[in-house]
Amino acid sequence: MLASEVPAAPATPASHPSAKTVWDTKTQQYHGGQEWSFLDNFVEDFSVTTNGLGIPQKALQAAREALDVCHHYPAADQEPAKTHLAKFLHPESHTGIHSRLLLGNGASELIDLVTRAAPEGPWKPGPWPVQYKEYERSAIALGRTVLPPNDPTPASLTCIVNPNNPTGDYMHIEDLKAWIESTVADNTVVMVDESMQPWHSPAFQSDSLISQSEWLADLYATRGIAVYIMHSWTKLWSCTGLRLGSLVCPTVEHCTKLKKVQVPWSVNVPALKFLEVVTSDAEADFLAETWDVTPKWRKSLVDRLLAMGAKQSWEVRGEDFLSWVWIDMRDEKVAADAIVRAKRAGVPVRSGVPGYGCHTCVRAAVRKPEQVDVLLSAWEGLVDQQ
Ligand SMILES: Cc1ncc(COP(=O)(O)O)c(C=O)c1O
Structure with a gap:
């Protein structure tokens, strides 16, 4: 998908502050996880490191x-x-x-x-x-x-x-x-x-x-x-x-x-x-599934990201068992565009900029493959524009 084909961001109703305005940045520390409720086309929150299986x-x-x-x-x-x-x-x-x-x-x-x-x-x-x-x-x-x-x-x-x-x-x-x-x-x-x-x-x-x-x-x-x-x-x-x-x-x-x-x-x-x-034992299956699927979903996400960013030598960091990936897209503009596109597609990710000051980095949660499809199709063409 070319940049021009990315759907326009849904209009934010006047009664809804944007996630940016939710934080009093002079006195509070920015944290992911605030944008989902302001997105009319919300699909999944990739901006927090929660379990991809959802709530037990x-x-x-x-x-x-x-x-x-x-x-x-x-x-x-x-x-x-x-x-x-x-x-x-x-x-x-x-x-x-x-x-x-x-x-x-x-x-x-x-x-x-x-x-x-x-x-x-x-x-x-x-x-x-x-x-x-x-x-x-x-x-x-x-x-x-x-x-x-x-x-x-x-x-x-x-x-x-x-x-x-x-x-x-x-x-x-x-x-x-x-x-x-x-x-x-x-x-x-x-x-x-x-x-x-x-x-x-x-x-x-x-x-x-x-x-x-x-x-x-x-x-x-x-x-x-x-x-x-x-x-x-x-x-x-x-x-x-x-x-x-x-x-x-x-x-x-x-x-x-x-x-x-x-x-x-x-x-x-x-x-x-x-x-x-x-x-308790009642939720033992939830944990067993977490330990089983998280590394598999993560590996698939990492492979797809590395293929997508091969030209720019994207680096994906973090242990195989973790519930998120830390992506260095090597370019500030690409990383900034990735944030905008993800949000427009209803799948917000965590920018590396607020708090961390990592301008070329983006953090994305490990999620179900069909949810990852939405994120990665929003990112198609991200690196082609270079
Ligand atoms: C490593 C780590 N420790 C602590 C916290 C604080 O989490 P909470 O107050 O939701 O338990 C977080 C939240 O993002 C975290 O990532």
């Missing part, structure tokens, strides 16, 4: 039914959802995890909580060229100085996203441990975001900090390094609107300290019910 239906039904009791407060101890999640995270030693686990209204709440509680001083990201921005946003909002990844100045708070959103970079467990040991200063705090790590495989724990309790305890005892493990559950279980996140603290004492300052009932009744069911 049994958990959704349980959350719907839980609305019937929304005239009651949620359980103050977040049970039984918390126990279910601990068992999901580490079936063999769930009691050790449970005593250090906190649930939150999305990971965002917990990122903010730890950033507030960590000792004052500079903040440093992981080693990646760009990293998910919420950690930095929270650090800046709380008055911390932001250091570049390779700055030798010790940081009070270090935050690494692994696997990294948006680039898809990933350190396997021994490399991650070595990076923490060599980069992080004694008596400081580290957050490791493993939100996308459970996509790894049914044995995801084997490559995760979740199964490194002894190493974590030793690191704290010998060097005073407190490592928190963060999970956003809004991607794996496609519940961004419901809001679910969790935090495994380094010790029970750290967990108690945070619980004291956490806003009560931040996880609502439907979200707790959703979590309880999604981590």
Whole structure:
């Protein structure tokens, strides 16, 4: 399709602000996932890294039914959802995890909580060229100085996203441990975001900090390094609107300290019910299918993108198991055009520009092949115009 044949963007009703105006860019951090509701021809949201299988239906039904009791407060101890999640995270030693686990209204709440509680001083990201921005946003909002990844100045708070959103970079467990040991200063705090790590495989724990309790305890005892493990559950279980996140603290004492300052009932009744069911045997098939189809859909998407961008040597980054691709289209104008065309076709993608400053890059979710067809036909002719 030539550029001139791309359908015109649907007129935006005056009552609908565009996604751009939804963010107060002076005070808020841009995030994907806002455009879908303004597109009259919306097909699928490629701008967020949620599961291509959509919402797990049994958990959704349980959350719907839980609305019937929304005239009651949620359980103050977040049970039984918390126990279910601990068992999901580490079936063999769930009691050790449970005593250090906190649930939150999305990971965002917990990122903010730890950033507030960590000792004052500079903040440093992981080693990646760009990293998910919420950690930095929270650090800046709380008055911390932001250091570049390779700055030798010790940081009070270090935050690494692994696997990294948006680039898809990933350190396997021994490399991650070595990076923490060599980069992080004694008596400081580290957050490791493993939100996308459970996509790894049914044995995801084997490559995760979740199964490194002894190493974590030793690191704290010998060097005073407190490592928190963060999970956003809004991607794996496609519940961004419901809001679910969790935090495994380094010790029970750290967990108690945070619980004291956490806003009560931040996880609502439907979200707790959703979590309880999604981590149970009732949704085991959903996860099995996720681990089966995501790498297949991703490979097909990558192959098609590489063929489409062969002339411009497009690069597609990220681990094979991930729910998105990070595409370097090598040209700012092409990347900008890709954003416009995707939106016009009802399949918005995430530009690499806002927040990340990657002008030649675009992030697209892994989705069902028939949905990918819509995106890729909108992109036909993108590189031919060069
Ligand atoms: C790596 C990562 N961590 C944390 C979050 C925060 O997610 P939420 O607050 O929806 O749980 C996101 C959202 O995009 C993310 O990509």
